[in-house]
Amino acid sequence: MEAMPTARELREQIRQKKISSVEAVKNIFDRIDRYEPLVGAYISTYRDRALAQAAAVDERIGRGERVGPLAGVPVAIKDNMCTRFGRTTCGSKILENFTAPYDACVVEKLQAADAIIVGKCNLDEFAMGSSCENSGLQRTVNPWDAGRVPGGSSGGSAAAVAARLCSAALGSDTGGSIRLPASFCGVVGLKPTYGRVSRYGLVAYGSSLDQIGTFSSDVADTALMLQVIAGYDKRDSTSISEAEAPVADYLAELDRPIKDLKIGVAREFFDVAGLDEEVEKAVRAALTRYEEMGAKLVEVSLEHMKYAIAAYYLIATAEASSNLARYDGVHYGHRTSRAKDYIEIYTLSREEGFGPEVKRRIMLGTYALSAGYYDAYYLKALKVRNLIRQDFNQTFAQVDCLICPTAPEPAFKIGAKLDDPLKMYLTDIYTISANLAGIPGISIPCGFTAAGLPIGMQILGATFTEEKLLRIARMFETATDWHRRRPMMKEK
Amino acid sequence: MQVKLIVGLEIHVQLDTQTKMFCGCKLAFNDPPNSNVCPVCIGMPGVLPTMNKKAYEYAVRTALALNCEVARFTKWDRKGYYYPDLPKNYQISQYDLPLGANGYLEIPLEAGGSKKIRIRRVHLEEDAGKNLHEGMDHSQVDLNRAGTPLMEIVTEPDLSSPQECRILAMELQKLVQFLGVSQANMQMGHMRFEPNINLLIEEAAGRFRTPICEIKNLNSFRALERAVAYEQWRQQEEWQRDHNFTLEKLGKQNRGWDDNRNETVFQREKEEAHDYRYFPEPDLVPVVMDEAWLAQIKAEMGELPQAMKNRFVTLHHLSEYDAGVLTADRETATFSDITIEKSGTPKQVANIITQFGLKIANERGCRVNEIGVSSDQVAKLAQMMEAGTISASAAATLFEKMLTDSRDPQQIAQENNLIQQSDAGALEKVVDEVIAANAPAVAEAKSGGKKSGKARGFLLGQVMQKTRGQANPNIAGELLDAKLKS
Numbered sequence: 001m002e003a004m005p006t007a008r009e010l011r012e013q014i015r016q017k018k019i020s021s022v023e024a025v026k027n028i029f030d031r032i033d034r035y036e037p038l039v040g041a042y043i044s045t046y047r048d049r050a051l052a053q054a055a056a057v058d059e060r061i062g063r064g065e066r067v068g069p070l071a072g073v074p075v076a077i078k079d080n081m082c083t084r085f086g087r088t089t090c091g092s093k094i095l096e097n098f099t100a101p102y103d104a105c106v107v108e109k110l111q112a113a114d115a116i117i118v119g120k121c122n123l124d125e126f127a128m129g130s131s132c133e134n135s136g137l138q139r140t141v142n143p144w145d146a147g148r149v150p151g152g153s154s155g156g157s158a159a160a161v162a163a164r165l166c167s168a169a170l171g172s173d174t175g176g177s178i179r180l181p182a183s184f185c186g187v188v189g190l191k192p193t194y195g196r197v198s199r200y201g202l203v204a205y206g207s208s209l210d211q212i213g214t215f216s217s218d219v220a221d222t223a224l225m226l227q228v229i230a231g232y233d234k235r236d237s238t239s240i241s242e243a244e245a246p247v248a249d250y251l252a253e254l255d256r257p258i259k260d261l262k263i264g265v266a267r268e269f270f271d272v273a274g275l276d277e278e279v280e281k282a283v284r285a286a287l288t289r290y291e292e293m294g295a296k297l298v299e300v301s302l303e304h305m306k307y308a309i310a311a312y313y314l315i316a317t318a319e320a321s322s323n324l325a326r327y328d329g330v331h332y333g334h335r336t337s338r339a340k341d342y343i344e345i346y347t348l349s350r351e352e353g354f355g356p357e358v359k360r361r362i363m364l365g366t367y368a369l370s371a372g373y374y375d376a377y378y379l380k381a382l383k384v385r386n387l388i389r390q391d392f393n394q395t396f397a398q399v400d401c402l403i404c405p406t407a408p409e410p411a412f413k414i415g416a417k418l419d420d421p422l423k424m425y426l427t428d429i430y431t432i433s434a435n436l437a438g439i440p441g442i443s444i445p446c447g448f449t450a451a452g453l454p455i456g457m458q459i460l461g462a463t464f465t466e467e468k469l470l471r472i473a474r475m476f477e478t479a480t481d482w483h484r485r486r487p488m489m490k491e492k
Numbered sequence: 493m494q495v496k497l498i499v500g501l502e503i504h505v506q507l508d509t510q511t512k513m514f515c516g517c518k519l520a521f522n523d524p525p526n527s528n529v530c531p532v533c534i535g536m537p538g539v540l541p542t543m544n545k546k547a548y549e550y551a552v553r554t555a556l557a558l559n560c561e562v563a564r565f566t567k568w569d570r571k572g573y574y575y576p577d578l579p580k581n582y583q584i585s586q587y588d589l590p591l592g593a594n595g596y597l598e599i600p601l602e603a604g605g606s607k608k609i610r611i612r613r614v615h616l617e618e619d620a621g622k623n624l625h626e627g628m629d630h631s632q633v634d635l636n637r638a639g640t641p642l643m644e645i646v647t648e649p650d651l652s653s654p655q656e657c658r659i660l661a662m663e664l665q666k667l668v669q670f671l672g673v674s675q676a677n678m679q680m681g682h683m684r685f686e687p688n689i690n691l692l693i694e695e696a697a698g699r700f701r702t703p704i705c706e707i708k709n710l711n712s713f714r715a716l717e718r719a720v721a722y723e724q725w726r727q728q729e730e731w732q733r734d735h736n737f738t739l740e741k742l743g744k745q746n747r748g749w750d751d752n753r754n755e756t757v758f759q760r761e762k763e764e765a766h767d768y769r770y771f772p773e774p775d776l777v778p779v780v781m782d783e784a785w786l787a788q789i790k791a792e793m794g795e796l797p798q799a800m801k802n803r804f805v806t807l808h809h810l811s812e813y814d815a816g817v818l819t820a821d822r823e824t825a826t827f828s829d830i831t832i833e834k835s836g837t838p839k840q841v842a843n844i845i846t847q848f849g850l851k852i853a854n855e856r857g858c859r860v861n862e863i864g865v866s867s868d869q870v871a872k873l874a875q876m877m878e879a880g881t882i883s884a885s886a887a888a889t890l891f892e893k894m895l896t897d898s899r900d901p902q903q904i905a906q907e908n909n910l911i912q913q914s915d916a917g918a919l920e921k922v923v924d925e926v927i928a929a930n931a932p933a934v935a936e937a938k939s940g941g942k943k944s945g946k947a948r949g950f951l952l953g954q955v956m957q958k959t960r961g962q963a964n965p966n967i968a969g970e971l972l973d974a975k976l977k978s
Binding site for chain 2: 033080082095098100101104105140199200201202203204207208236322326327328331332342346366369378408439488
């Protein structure tokens with residue numbers, strides 16, 4: 001196991017000139033050269049650009065100038081966030097050669113923080129999937145076991161952090177797409193409250209569910225990354241204003257534990273058929289650990305949890321069917337060469353450009369919005385969503401957080417769930433309700449299976465309580481060692 | 493057999509904001525294709541709309557002027573359909589919670605009197621771009637117009653003739669121009685009309701309704717009136733030929749207007765009913781209209797043209813005609829109002845503006861407040877005319893000078909010998925002089941014979957000449973007559 005500094009440690013070392021940013025970036029690219037051929041985390045990498053930026057940061061530090069909070073730190077970005085440089089593919093053939101004419105808000109913020117963007121990571125096509133197997137461009141494997149999936153949809157970002165091919169990464173989470181791969185890859189993954197981070201420049205999948213979040217090797221790095229990307233953006237009408245929910249200082253009190261911590265344990269979360277024994281054991285052990293730290297466990301009930309997956313797959317797909325309508329071969333992206341008229345430009349470009357899961361979800365969403373079906377499906381799902389929100393509101397009036405497994409099982413074998421899409425959808429059972437309710441959730445490593453696969457524990461909090469959530473997570477991290485374990489990397 | 497024409501009108505009005513409905517691109521006409529675009533209005537991956545507050549206020553202003561109930565809570569919806577000029581392949585619009593509803597507009601009828609046309613709803617949406625096909629084997633897409641704020645006004649089917657449709661359209665044009673929310677320039681395509689037309693036919697055998705025909709995208713008053721008239725004729729013909737031509741059997745149809753052949757034509761493309769799959773726009777938050785905001789919009793609205801016109805008639809005792817001319821547009825109305833206020837002589841002000849001001853403004857293609865005269869000057873001129881200080885003909889000359897001279901009209905008149913001499917004392921002296929110097933003419937005038945009128949005119953002319961045209965001809969004439977009598 002190679003000991004590597006966390007993003008925070010690296011930042012300090014660079015600032016103190018113990019290591020140059022150029023050296024740090026070179027180290028990363030050395031590792032990429034050795035391990036990327038097997039892992040396949042990156043769709044694009046920017047060696048020259050990164051080295052040039054690193055050199056510029058080193059120079060400014062050399063001159064004693066003030067630099068940003070992530071100065072010189074190599075980070076990666078999921079390839080569904082627009083960058084002016086390179087391509088933004090969304091893991092799809094339909095955008096395989098697309099270059100965005102603008103940077104996403106979070107990209108602007110990372111660059112303003114002087115982070116070094118190393119590359120764009122692989123994902124399930126248009127963020128639709130739970131294993132990263134739906135990418136239309138390449139395959140990513142789990143660094144812990146190359147025969148297994150890294151999780152999805154932000155599989156590339158999770159794998160890159162786990163394999164130390166970057167210090168930290170950004171992902172997006174619509175139904176669990178950060179938390180699930182974080183748990184499969186043994187890293188920390190945070191989905192902030194809906195509206196905490198600007199979606200401007202995030203290619204939309206489920207607009208009322210999507211949120212950009214972070215991958216890192218520990219909770220302190222998570223706090224550092226969140227500090228950089230959080231905040232109101234006037235270009236995103238759904239981002240929360242500073243007045244309504246000011247951005248906290250996530251690092252200031254991070255190591256101060258929550259006194260009289262009350263942890264909600266929802267019976268619906270542990271009643272799940274298909275919950276792996278080892279996963280349950282690890283999470284219950286973690287709960288015991290919290291009790292030893294002085295926390296109290298409170299049994300709670302989330303009455304409408306059983307409808308969450310159905311509601312999600314109606315709302316997300318409905319919004320997706322509309323958000324993906326723009327990929328039509330007319331304005332940008334892939335255009336078919338076989339069209340005889342403009343209707344065929346639409347139909348053939350989309351047929352050629354979209355993968356099967358994307359097509360499936362577009363069809364499902366279109367159906368849910370159709371005349372005659374809207375009330376029974378989409379509208380009903382919106383009502384269920386409100387009920388789920390209420391369940392959480394009532395629960396958080398009694399407890400500080402909820403804890404449960406992040407996934408019902410550890411990383412599964414590549415191809416194991418491809419025969420039945422519904423089987424794949426059930427992987428999201430723990431994560432999906434947080435997106436419906438808009439609440440923040442974090443997955444942290446809490447154990448390993450006998451076969452050496454990471455197990456993740458999910459902590460959910462009330463809206464805009466990331467500061468408290470991170471402290472709760474940090475409590476566990478300080479008392480344990482799981483997050484320090486790294487996979488043995490093999491070269492191809 | 494009784495045939496009643498029933499028409500409901502949908503009007504799209506382009507708002508005169510600085511930027512588009514959901515992004516910061518500017519609105520411009522005739523700029524090079526795709527030069528006023530950005531990632532948002534092109535519909536690039538990852539972009540988000542942000543609402544143009546001014547556009548919303550303009551639409552609410554219009555809804556208030558149309559006597560609508562203004563929604564205190566409303567939202568945006570996505571209307572989905574595929575077309576190359578619609579980059580996102582959905583349009584952001586308002587579906588079931590329009591910002592205004594249940595209003596009316598009173599229109600003047602050609603035969604006299606007026607009629608209330610009920611307004612069903614007013615809502616906002618974004619316009620699409622333009623497809624260009626002319627003379628090519630392919631189409632080109634210009635997205636400059638994509639994202640332009642469009643206000644949609646829908647009437648109830650209260651219109652009963654092609655003329656009423658035209659009048660309603662023209663009244664709406666005047667109204668939105670007056671409110672300052674749209675230039676409503678027909679040449680620039682700022683207003684588009686879609687009439688929904690059918691007939692109610694009553695005869696011995698019963699009552700029948702013909703299918704409702706929607707005519708798409710008419711962009712002139714003339715085309716609107718003609719298309720409605722054509723449909724009125726066509727539908728009756730169809731029904732008389734085949735009594736199966738009914739609403740029950742055929743429902744709703746779409747037709748286009750062929751301006752060259754002066755007829756409506758069947759549109760195959762749009763024949764299938766669109767399922768737009770409306771759902772609430774998740775990228776935009778609902779709009780809450782609280783009392784403070786509504787009050788602000790009302791305050792910015794100012795007086796409505798109808799109210800202003802009535803005020804000119806009842807308070808200033810102007811004729812309906814004059815009041816109408818003066819309140820035809822906001823600039824003229826404001827100018828007239830201020831000037832009348834300053835002068836205290838409404839009738840004179842009306843005369844000056846209608847006879848001199850508007851004539852010049854129309855020649856120059858601008859408004860009366862832009863031709864160079866200030867309301868102070870016009871007010872002063874009006875007072876001078878009222879007091880007889882200046883004759884009507886001299887006033888015309890003085891007005892000309894006022895266009896390029898910003899000084900007090902009294903001063904300009906004096907310098908140019910335009911002041912009318914109305915002082916009887918001073919004039920009497922001149923009259924005496926003229927009488928003394930023209931004995932033969934005086935005798936002729938006194939004689940009462942055939943040439944006496946001409947002689948009198950000659951004498952009066954002499955008075956005018958001696959005063960260099962400044963004598964008040966009425967007073968001079970009176971004095972002359974008095975002296976001739978004696």
